[in-house]
Amino acid sequence: MAESHPVGAPPEVQLESESEAESGAEEQPQAGEETQDTTTTTAGKPKKKKKKSKKAKLLSALKGEKSSEAAESSKTASKLPDEAVKKLLELNPSLKGELAGIPPEKASEILKKMDVSQLLSGISLSGKNQKDMASYKFWGTQPVLKFDEKVDDKPDGPIKEVTPEIVPKIAAPLPEGYEWVELDLTDEAEIKEVYKLLSQHYVEDDHAMFRFNYSAVFLDWALKSPGWKKGWHIGVRAKGPSRLLVASIFGIPIKLRIRQNTLDVVEINFMCVHKKLRSRRLAPVLIKEITRRCNLDGVYQAIYTGGVVLPTPVGSCRYFHRSLDWLKLYEVGFSPLPPNTTQAKMIARNQLPPHTSTPGWRVMEERDIDQVHDLLSRYLERFELAQVFTRDEIEHWLVNRHKPEDQVVWSFVVEQDGKITDFGSFYCLESSVIGDMSKKHDKIRAAYLYYYATEQAFNPKEKGLKDRLLQLNQDLLIEAKKAKFDVFNALTLHDNPMFLEQLKFGAGDGQLHHYLYNWRTKAINGGINSKNQPDESKRGGIGIVLL
Template sequence: MAGSQPVGGGGPLPATVSNASESTGEQSTVKDSTTSSNPAAETTTKKKKRMRQKQGDPLQTDNSTASSEESSNKAASKLTPQMADSLLEMNPALRGELGTLDKSKAREMLKKMNISDLLTGMSIGGKNQKDMASYKFWQTQPVPRFDEKADDPKPDGPITIIDPEQVAKEPEPLLEGFEWCELDLNKEEELKEVYELLTYHYVEDGNAMFRFKYSKSFFNWALKPPGWLGKWHIGVRATKSRKLVASIFGIPVHLRIRDVDLKATEINFLCIHKKLRSKRLAPLLIKEVTRRCYLAGIYQAIYTAGVVLPKPVGTCRYFHRPLDWLKLYDVGFSPLPPGSTKARMITRNQVATKTSTPGWRQMRSEDIEAVRDLLQRYLSKFQMTQNFSTEEIEHWLLDKSADEHDVRTVWSYVVEAAETGKITDMVSFYCLESSVIKNEGKTDGSETVKAAYLFYYASETAFAEKEKGYKERLKGLIGDALVEAKKARFDVFNALTLHDNPLFLEDLKFGAGDGQLHYYLYNYRTQPISGGVNKENMPDASEKGRRGIGMVLL
């Protein structure tokens, strides 16, 4: 990966605000420490940046800050109609804001916008703004471009053929005072360092109300699957204090993109300390994990981001099912709809107290092979997904800490037919809490929002002729998952529009979020893949609309 891929990163926080930071799509909405709404401060900032350039700051070589805004506007004014249409197509939320205009007026409005807003913007209002250096960086990388002609599709395959002999054997130098390191998650002290870095400096929503709260067990689960490599767990330390100030992680993944199998890397947890957001560490982190993957003979990667980068292969939307609506309202996550009452919303979002599917039970070790067979057959229906080994099924679906409720990460269930003992269905979800920033320090439960994320599922009814009975079966299975999540004291159940989720989202009272999750492939080109949403950015329940993305990235 000749230099890049950004963070993966689960999904938005419960507030479903998309996230961005620094200059390559790192997931956080924390503003750059050099940014200010004070004109005098901005002037001082520009002077400092110019001085750094004169002094030869190695991290400022491609950031022409003095004229970035001017060049951004020039670039936007040169948007061709085709490029404008492509940007709207790749940005459903932005398209929704301009959807009432005819195409010519929408294009003219786009041309008046700053190009960095277009590339990152889930909205016109300035959320997820990034600088032109981001766009310049991605122009140097083997990723599809926005201005590629849709009527002249290139064949699927690698964008750049990598010569292993030409890959640098040593990392690029960092700014003086910082150094590279490998993070050993088998060491308790280093696992704690990663936990603290990501807890306080990773993803926050745009209003700084919520922040992901990762557990140590989550990191062990997410970053140590079968075949994981310590050299892909990369950090940056301050030389004097030895403090961990940045990270990026890669794990091995076996992809299938349409009919092509690929060994690739899943990139996640690109995080930079808030005080260092102006140092342009993100491109260097991306280049370094790329270099290490190349040296291991892996030349493609997959990642997700809540911002628009060049160029998504597909985009999903987040949906949310409240399980404890009153708590979500109290912490500022769920609003009270006009004309409704608290009592009405509590009643509306109640779930059953018992599961209803005969044969429903927790998954056990003896189910692994049957679950793998069922899941792989189901995933074969999708254009982009993951091929799982037996060891990976065990790792991802069976939580080794299941008896320790406070650190449990994943919940998996199967349905066993009473007459045959056959596993006919499986459903799973994982736990990711968020801190409620205004309530940090409290111990009454209001300091966190406990979110369940729908993971993988499969059902034999998916293979019935014309999917007869499948929608109702799926609604029953996910409904039972909601029951289990409620019993485990989750506050909200999140799901994307991938897999066959559009079949049940609205019927099971999932509400549409304002967060998008864009999927990206590095050094691999393929035609766009459906993320399960239609032109109105709502669930597309047609078979074509929902049989695109079949892969869940954490």
């Protein structure tokens, strides 16, 4: 994963590479036997400022080569010295392993045509959980854009036309001792099994200090949106008495607008393989199986996200983090103490006003659904990649139906004379603290900026939009603080570059790459410039938030 810690990392599709599987295979759980899931962890400490390593210096030098606006759109590896390309391969062991099976001249051609930014984004600065490149050979067989494919002069459309009559009617076989199952998320016991699989085998930070904690309530919210299909909730179980769940992949149906085209697509999430089965190459099999099922239902395109570079991102955003309880984040090792400052100064720097300031601000209620639906729909038309919501989906995703201890989403509106002029929302995703740091705090509560909209966006030349967004999002931060969140995370999508830095969000070291399956379109802006900084001129691209 690209992020330094799960509390700031996206819930991404996990794709193990073939070379990783070959190099790090643990003893596999035997079919029919219960597996004792244990993870050895090491405690992390706040990082001290260190001299740059050779690896970091190389990255800095390479990033410097693409600092000019002229280099922004395309800078291929062919322009780098051979020695730099060689070192890039050394930093990308997964990519190196994949290219090892390809004739040298073909491997060189592939590498030279890749964009430097793609290579750099795929580099992990630490070894744990390193997933620099998922299987190049696998993705070479799939209807996705290739790294060296030019699309600017091609019309948007499917990469491969699917003939429904020839889609296989039965699933591909699994390794001996395992079988396909449909997961029933109306069954509390099965939800707990999915929770256990994800909590122990999905996303963990590079230093084994934090791990995503997807609650049963969160999974119910995330995977049972209007129109959800049980057949798209796929698991792999061990045969025998234990019936252990060892892998999963989930899809939900959404309507997605990609520039001028609106499509029925599947949103893919929570692909996870038991750590002791990573050598069985189940990830490609899972992808092929959910593709087969979606094709049988007449859905031929998909959207998914990841923190690593695969062929080929349609757009990439950067994560930013705003401390709400800086001292707690420091005590668990998430936030360092910057040089030449003190804990007291950091606590004071991150203070927020005690009360919201927007007149008419209140919690969103069921009676607001129609007005919020209308406002958000018009707001999202300003972006090139956005979900097209139904009224039922607005109700599902934005209206809280749970008691406070189980609440997943927080939504607020601004009402003036009976009219909803603004709204904003965030959702909760906790991380468990593991290792020695858990003795003082056992979890980190992270709020993620979700959807928002304001009538100010429709003013001529967006007059007043920036000030309004600063005010609305500060009120969201205050609400998150009141709800006992520790950190507030946001990407550079939507209009976020207008306020992230002003509201004291700090840049994360992770990217979230957005991918389209079986759809060709040119690159879409993700709110960042060639220096990987928020850029207001790069707005208007990505307008969808994937969990």
